Amino acid sequence: MRTKLPKWCKEFFKPYRYKVAYGGRGSGKSYNIATMLILMSLKTRLRVLCTREYQNSIKDSVHKLLSDRINELGVSSHFKITEKGISANNGSEFIFKGLHHSIDEIKSTEGIDLCWVEEAQSVSAKSWEVLIPTIRKNKSEIWISFNPNLQTDATYQRFIINTPNNAIIKQVNWRDNPFFNETLNAERLALKAVDMDMYLHVWEGQPRISSKAQVMHGKWEIKELNPSPNLVPYFGADWGFIDPTALIKCYIIDNRFLYIDSEFYGIGYDISELPKAFLSVKDSKNYNIIADSARPEIINFMRKAGFNIHPSVKGKGSVKDGIALIRSFERIYINPKCENTIREFSLYSYKVDRLSGEITPELIDKDNHTIDALRYALERFIKPNLNIHTLKASL
Template identity: 50%
Template sequence: MVKIKYKPLKPFEELLKPYRYKVYYGGRGSAKSYNFALTLLILASIKPLRILCAREFQNSISDSVHRLLSDLIDKYQLPNFEVTQREIRNKLTGSEFIFKGLRHNIQSIKSMEGVDICWVEEAQTVSEESWQILIPTIRKPGSEIWISFNPQFVDDPTYQRFVVNPPSNAFVKKVTYKDNPYFPDVLKEEMEYDKRVDYERYMHIWEGECITYSEAQVFKDRFKLGILDTTNSDEVYYGADWGFAVDPTTLLRVWISDKYLYIDQEAYKVGCTLDDTPNLFEKVEGCRNHIIRADSSRPETINFLNSRGFVIKPAPKWPGSIEDGIEFMKSFEKIIINPNCKHTAEEFRLYSYKTNSAGDILPQLEDKNNHCIDAIRYALSPLIRKRNSAKSIKIGLI
């Protein structure tokens, strides 16, 4: 046994107490993942534990909390940990961290034995089927299930199961950025932008409030979170939207695979300076090897980035190009968004048509929650225009 003095931040002190379920939910920047990861590392340094780190979607180890755990081991110089590409072990206590995605590994997880703690990260996306199989799997006496998530909709399985109707022996706590004394400046800029520009978005993203379903939502029932194999697809497109002074600058990578539109990578930063934009774009793989189509309203920005080795072309605009772009995106059987593209997913949930004071939906799009969506439209603009030209020719023949 190893003795280590450790005390989590005040909202997370309950992590050290014996509950079957430890549930922390709320807004971005509340340090849920950070405190979960550090606490688990400390516990794994004290006694032998088998810790399963699970999430609904995990296409590779990079989609897991493996990187966060290994970064914290380095930051605090935690001794005796051995980090490999697939596992993390403590050579002194024998503790091990295992990383699994639930959606495609649920049957193999069902046969796992001896799990002491299961941490389910990004739990808002976990299906009811996954919960029904996972929970009985964590059956070792004294075992615990730790759950961290940012809520989406009230009727999501995770929110219903652990917030609306929490099980017995569960500690459930809502936390926000206000509970984090180390709330980083980069997130503070995003938070203040949302609070100023779109209070509904602010309440959802930063205060952890659920979204209310509305018929005014543009992409209602048209998208889902998931991971799509694009190995055999060469239809990849890149689109950028400029942030000007205070809006977010974005770069999105978009795939077309059969009947699906798939968004798998994003770069997003509020208040990004021109000089910082190349570094921001580098976060998206392949961006220097493909044409990036971008908002044509900033030719000086396009020229600057082209001088830095990117190939950026202004996306064409025409009367109704926004509406045409949205209809083109909705023409796919499903829009699939990688869960790592958090800002994109948020926009798809929130992007709406305007409504009047009586609540009637108007045929006009709200000009907010659309920076990632605009980047996607720009990326696909040649296809959108080609499609519309084909429609015009067909109508002319008739």
């Protein structure tokens, strides 16, 4: 039997204790996990526990999804499907239980090879504490799929913020679904046009965040401007490979406003590919670029490629001082085409204490690649205890 699976599924066939797929609507996470489990259960005798926090009846489970995929794959002759369970001719079986009401039953369930936790955004910390040691068979795995809700939710904290060892984490969204159709795409674009925050949550799988925890809360909006040709653009670059590489082009307008005009944002780029990538941002070869000093070999390579690129100075407190500078502008405008910058401005946040719910002064080192590039672009203006008046004096 052959069937097509998206590229992200490849890692799920490798041995990891935790396999996590999270993201937004239209990604096909559950559909493809069901497909993979059916394929695996045909190849090897497996005992699979399918669970979620709340399952009042079998209708609340993935029973129907698995049953439908078995029929669609043309392998129904290999399975026996009843109202309460699914079993294969080779002895594989799928068990369906809810965590909240059946946790004692799950604790007494032996020999689980694989546990699939669906809609895991709702799973409580207490349920995780009980479930994980229950799945104790040698080489057993826990598969997790969910659409994030709050960043402070137990599942997001346990697997995304504090990723455990021996885990593969895949953010899977609509663009990762080769079968994403035009009807869903129309819905996606309609929401994007009217509510960017909700769009990022629903379609890009970003968690809802307390607005006060967002570093750039209240300071920015999406708007295309036409800067005067007399204005000098500022460029900043942040390096990555597994993490994104980002290049930002921005302007300071009337000593009051910051306008982010263009971006390059890419993952997995080799050094040899960067010159062409940077040329996608207009004028990047004609002005100075301030780049992350942590990668001097890339800076030297880019200089040889003809870019006027220089290392950042950084220093103690440079991140907070850079954020202070960016927030010193009366308003920050972001060109609508800078989708990655928009996303990171929506997500870059301070940590929230899980117990008290209070916002801490500690930054989450995530969703900040375009913002780091922006800090480097404006580094010449950064001074301790900066305010808008010292900025104007610098300009």
